[in-house]
Amino acid sequence: MAAFRHAYTAALMLAPLPALAGPLTDLAMIDNAVAAFTGQQIGVPGGAAQPVDRRLRLAVCSAPLALSWYGNAQTSVLVRCPDAGGWRVFVPVSAARVAPAAAPAVIAVARGEGVTVTVAGDGFSVSQPGEALDAGAVGAWIRVRTAAKADPLRARVVRPGLVELPVD
Structure with missing residues (x-):
């Protein structure tokens, strides 16, 4: 029996390992993209519940990743x-x-309302007009559409008439 185990182990060690099909996607990049999309870090309410499973082996994308909410409850x-x-x-x-006794949020931006969309980062900000596709209170994330971009963007309501896309 020991001879059989030794021969089996030797055969496994000599067997060729499967080659990877090509370069793999950096899973931390997916975590960062999800954090940017949701506006929250991993483990924070509203952010990813946990990092992407590190056992995944995903081929590298030549195009930018596409992120969207899945399901009506997001x-x-x-x-x-x-x-x-x-x-x-x-x-x-x-x-x-x-909180169980939370007061209802006061809507600061109404759906269909014209808003100023600001992209702000460390030491800069750029603004342009847009339209709110959702209603939201101060601090809420809503979808907005700008004249320059046909696809909706997610922005945080700063005050009535102003939404912001923070850049880290």
Whole structure:
């Protein structure tokens, strides 16, 4: 029996290892993209519940990743590689904690309202007009559309008539 185990172990050691099909996607990049999309870090209410599973082996995308909410309750973020035959990953989002006796939020921006969309970073800000596609209170994340970009963007309501896209 020991001879058989030794021969089996030797055969396994001599067997060729499967080669990787090509370079792999950096999974931390997916975590960072989800954090930028949700506006919250991993483990924070409204952000990814946990990092992407490090056992995943995803081919590198030649196009930028496409992120969108999955489901009406926005409990997951769908991350996809838009390349032909690309992959997709669903990232669960931590539920926001709401105090039981929380007062109703006062709507600062109404759906369809014209807003100023500001992109702000360390030492700079750029503004342009846009339209709110959702209603939201101060601090809420809503979808907005600018004249320059046909696809909706997610921005945080700063005050009535002003939304911001923070850049880290």
